Amino acid sequence: MTVYARPFVDNRSSTGANRRFSISGLKKAPGFDRDLHNHILRLRQTLIAHHDTSVVKAQLSHMTLTNQQAEGKPPLTVQTEGKVKALHAMAKKEIAEQYLKHMAASVTYLYKATHDSLGKLHRVRVLHPNLGIAKMQSLSLEFEHLGDDRFRLPFANPKPIDEPTFILPPSSYIWLEYTQTFYEVGPLPANGEPIAEVLDLEEKPSNPTTVNPTFPG
Amino acid sequence: MRNPIVEGSEEFAFNIMEQTVKHFLAHHDVLAAHLFAKTLVDDWDNLDDVLRAALF
Numbered sequence: 001m002t003v004y005a006r007p008f009v010d011n012r013s014s015t016g017a018n019r020r021f022s023i024s025g026l027k028k029a030p031g032f033d034r035d036l037h038n039h040i041l042r043l044r045q046t047l048i049a050h051h052d053t054s055v056v057k058a059q060l061s062h063m064t065l066t067n068q069q070a071e072g073k074p075p076l077t078v079q080t081e082g083k084v085k086a087l088h089a090m091a092k093k094e095i096a097e098q099y100l101k102h103m104a105a106s107v108t109y110l111y112k113a114t115h116d117s118l119g120k121l122h123r124v125r126v127l128h129p130n131l132g133i134a135k136m137q138s139l140s141l142e143f144e145h146l147g148d149d150r151f152r153l154p155f156a157n158p159k160p161i162d163e164p165t166f167i168l169p170p171s172s173y174i175w176l177e178y179t180q181t182f183y184e185v186g187p188l189p190a191n192g193e194p195i196a197e198v199l200d201l202e203e204k205p206s207n208p209t210t211v212n213p214t215f216p217g
Numbered sequence: 218m219r220n221p222i223v224e225g226s227e228e229f230a231f232n233i234m235e236q237t238v239k240h241f242l243a244h245h246d247v248l249a250a251h252l253f254a255k256t257l258v259d260d261w262d263n264l265d266d267v268l269r270a271a272l273f
Contacts (some may be wrong), residue, residue: 001273004250007243017235021243089270093261100258103251110244117240121233132230178245 004103005044008037025113031105036098047087059083111180118182126184143198150197153185 007021027034046052063079090096124131143151161177163170187197222229257264257272264272 001250003246003253006246007239011242013235013238019235019239019242021239089266089273090257093258096254096257096261100251100254103247103254106247107244107251110240110247114237114240114244117233117237121237124230124233128225128230131225131227132234136234176245176249178241178248180241180244 001040001044001048005041008041009045026106026109029105029109031101032109033098033102033105036102040099043087051084051086056085056087058085114180115182118180122182122184146199150199153183153198 007019008023009020011019013019023037026032027037046055051058060082061080062077063081064075064077066075067073090099125136143153146152163175183198185198222232253272257269261269
């Protein structure tokens with residue numbers, strides 16, 4: 001719940017930019033359950049990340065004895081108690097299934113939207129090779145030259161992301177790293193003329209969406 | 218009123234980079250949430266209450 005909600009709530013980057021993800025496109029995706037989405041965000045804001053006692057009230061109470069026979073005497077307090085309640089888990093499998101259906105629809109949309117976004121960024125680098133150089137960790141890859149102006153598409157992952165060290169070392173935790181790649185194949189033009197052709201000759205997995213947990217070594 | 222972002226400017230490139238980062242962060246988190254929800258549904262009958270709560 002907290003992981004799902006994280007991109008959709010205010011979320012500051014190190015530069016101060018707000019990285020909250022707008023659902024303007026996502027909400028139109030087939031299978032996206034807007035009511036459930038809002039419900040999860042509300043639960044996260046009120047009952048999961050915080051104890052919002054205006055939503056689920058905490059109680060403090062006294063038990064008193066009143067002696068009807070002794071007129072004018074104050075009630076006798078004999079017990080004081082407190083009680084709190086917190087959201088703990090889903091109670092029914094059907095609810096978990098509703099969540100799963102919604103999340104599967106969101107993943108399908110986000111895979112394509114991320115791919116499109118990577119494609120836009122790719123075009124920026126193609127058309128404006130000197131823009132944003134300082135902020136992007138670009139690597140040069142060696143393409144296998146197949147003769148003439150033809151090259152084989154390489155499959156190489158970018159450098160892994162460094163893990164932060166706190167009091168406990170990074171290997172104390174399991175990290176979830178996700179990679180998605182946009183690649184351009186076919187004749188690649190410059191100034192309207194094809195100058196090279198990149199061939200996709202590898203067998204690729206049918207579903208390239210993967211989350212790879214990195215386990216401590 | 219804010220000036221429109223000019224194509225080819227550093228701000229233009231930064232804006233597209235930020236949009237891509239937002240997509241990656243959202244996609245990563247929703248994928249992870251999907252993974253938890255799938256485990257919760259697939260193993261519902263075998264999980265005890267503590268593990269159901271952890272996956273929630």
